[in-house]
Amino acid sequence: MAQGKLSKEETLAMRNRLIGQSCRLFYSDRPVKIVRARGQYLYDENGERYLDCISNVHHVGHCHPSITKAAAAQMDVLNTNTRFLHDNIVLYAERLAATLPEKLCVFYFVNSGSEANDLALRLAQQYTQHQDVIVLDHAYHGHLMSLIDISPYKFRKLTGQKEWVHVAPLPDTYRGIYREDHPDPGQAYADTVKEIIDGVHMKGRKISSFFAESLPSVGGQIILPKGYSVKVAEYVRSAGGVFVADEVQTGFGRVGSHFWAFQLQGEDFCPDIVTMGKPMGNGHPLACVATTVEIAGAFTANGVEYFNTFGGNPVSCAIGLAVLDVIEEEDLRGNATRVGAHLKDLLKKLQTRHEIIGDVRGVGLFVGLELVTDREKKIPATKTAALVVKRLKEEDRICASTDGPWESVVKFKPPMCFSMKDAELVVECIDRILTEIKANDLKLDKKDI
Numbered sequence: 001m002a003q004g005k006l007s008k009e010e011t012l013a014m015r016n017r018l019i020g021q022s023c024r025l026f027y028s029d030r031p032v033k034i035v036r037a038r039g040q041y042l043y044d045e046n047g048e049r050y051l052d053c054i055s056n057v058h059h060v061g062h063c064h065p066s067i068t069k070a071a072a073a074q075m076d077v078l079n080t081n082t083r084f085l086h087d088n089i090v091l092y093a094e095r096l097a098a099t100l101p102e103k104l105c106v107f108y109f110v111n112s113g114s115e116a117n118d119l120a121l122r123l124a125q126q127y128t129q130h131q132d133v134i135v136l137d138h139a140y141h142g143h144l145m146s147l148i149d150i151s152p153y154k155f156r157k158l159t160g161q162k163e164w165v166h167v168a169p170l171p172d173t174y175r176g177i178y179r180e181d182h183p184d185p186g187q188a189y190a191d192t193v194k195e196i197i198d199g200v201h202m203k204g205r206k207i208s209s210f211f212a213e214s215l216p217s218v219g220g221q222i223i224l225p226k227g228y229s230v231k232v233a234e235y236v237r238s239a240g241g242v243f244v245a246d247e248v249q250t251g252f253g254r255v256g257s258h259f260w261a262f263q264l265q266g267e268d269f270c271p272d273i274v275t276m277g278k279p280m281g282n283g284h285p286l287a288c289v290a291t292t293v294e295i296a297g298a299f300t301a302n303g304v305e306y307f308n309t310f311g312g313n314p315v316s317c318a319i320g321l322a323v324l325d326v327i328e329e330e331d332l333r334g335n336a337t338r339v340g341a342h343l344k345d346l347l348k349k350l351q352t353r354h355e356i357i358g359d360v361r362g363v364g365l366f367v368g369l370e371l372v373t374d375r376e377k378k379i380p381a382t383k384t385a386a387l388v389v390k391r392l393k394e395e396d397r398i399c400a401s402t403d404g405p406w407e408s409v410v411k412f413k414p415p416m417c418f419s420m421k422d423a424e425l426v427v428e429c430i431d432r433i434l435t436e437i438k439a440n441d442l443k444l445d446k447k448d449i
């Protein structure tokens with residue numbers, strides 16, 4: 001069994017010396033060294049097994065044999081860049097096209113979600129000849145400078161907001177400005193985007209795009225209210241802009257009922273640009289931008305070649321094709337629907353016994369558990385959420401993490417092979433931890449802020 005070449009202490013010491021300290025580890029006070037993985041399980045250097053509740057990258061399961069086989073077979077034959085004709089890229093593009101609305105039929109292959117979003121920004125600006133971008137509050141779209149600029153989650157800690165970037169309220173019906181009790185939160189939140197567009201026009205500026213995750217994840221596992229995207233797209237298009245759906249976290253069937261999370265907004269809704277990444281290559285760096293003939297045409301018309309050394313190479317595309325096969329063959333969307341519903345049900349039952357659980361939300365295997373110290377005031381229980389994650393790892397060997405503006409949402413985005421038993425185990429462990437926290441009257445978070 002793989003042990004790793006170095007002891008855990010040696011690895012950590014070398015990492016501290018050689019790797020930039022802003023590249024943080026999970027569980028930085030007591031990091032875990034993982035030496036192998038399979039399915040939804042990770043194994044440390046002592047052979048201890050951890051249940052992975054958060055890796056939405058290893059979508060069809062860690063080290064899936066069909067994926068490694070496809071990669072090795074293609075690697076053994078050819079790997080070039082895309083300036084030679086090759087079957088894999090076109091066959092893969094055709095398979096992706098079959099999952100998307102007909103209009104989204106031109107593809108650019110890249111190596112990461114950040115590259116995909118950076119290219120989407122360029123496409124939108126080139127097509128519209130406008131500069132300004134509207135994004136959702138707390139959003140994260142990637143680590144390139146262009147994307148830090150459109151990621152409130154990052155730019156607030158760094159350079160601040162650029163004059164061409166506009167932040168719309170997060171359409172969060174649990175703690176946002178319009179909540180479950182609003183008669184039409186989708187319309188109300190869309191109107192906030194319309195107000196931004198009007199304000200931008202008053203300043204003599206023009207909107208190139210509205211850029212949003214189809215289910216905001218860093219924002220706290222948010223489910224967009226019904227009708228929101230359709231209305232926003234209408235407002236943005238009438239201002240001459242385009243709608244970009246960031247599906248980097250949510251694509252490839254994670255929501256179960258649909259292949260893409262934007263489809264939750266209705267069969268008629270179609271973005272102008274879709275970006276995809278993380279799950280696409282099951283851990284291999286593979287990402288993509290899908291768009292319309294018109295937008296791609298405008299990009300070509302600028303006369304500048306788009307060349308991406310590794311994007312769409314034969315090995316990446318062989319892996320991408322194998323991922324699509326496994327999703328189908330193993331009915332992973334069906335599994336996400338069934339297991340996700342069971343997980344949500346169990347967490348909802350837990351909510352009736354634990355006052356600290358403010359909200360349980362999600363769709364398919366994209367689920368969030370929001371902890372609050374006071375259900376009325378919805379005060380985030382940030383420290384309790386951190387303690388739950390820590391104890392799940394230390395006591396139960398379960399890897400979970402937190403998200404949301406206050407890091408008070410325990411998130412679940414496991415590999416799609418996550419089982420009913422896995423869901424039951426996680427909920428049992430959370431129940432035990434919350435019961436003990438209550439019994440010991442650990443007042444980790446203040447009731448008032």
Ligand SMILES: Cc1ncc(COP(=O)(O)O)c(C=O)c1O
Nearest residue numbers: 112113114140141142248249277
């Ligand atoms: C929604 C979203 N978009 C884009 C990115 C950037 O992707 P990458 O890290 O592959 O560059 C991320 C990464 O976390 C993401 O969550």
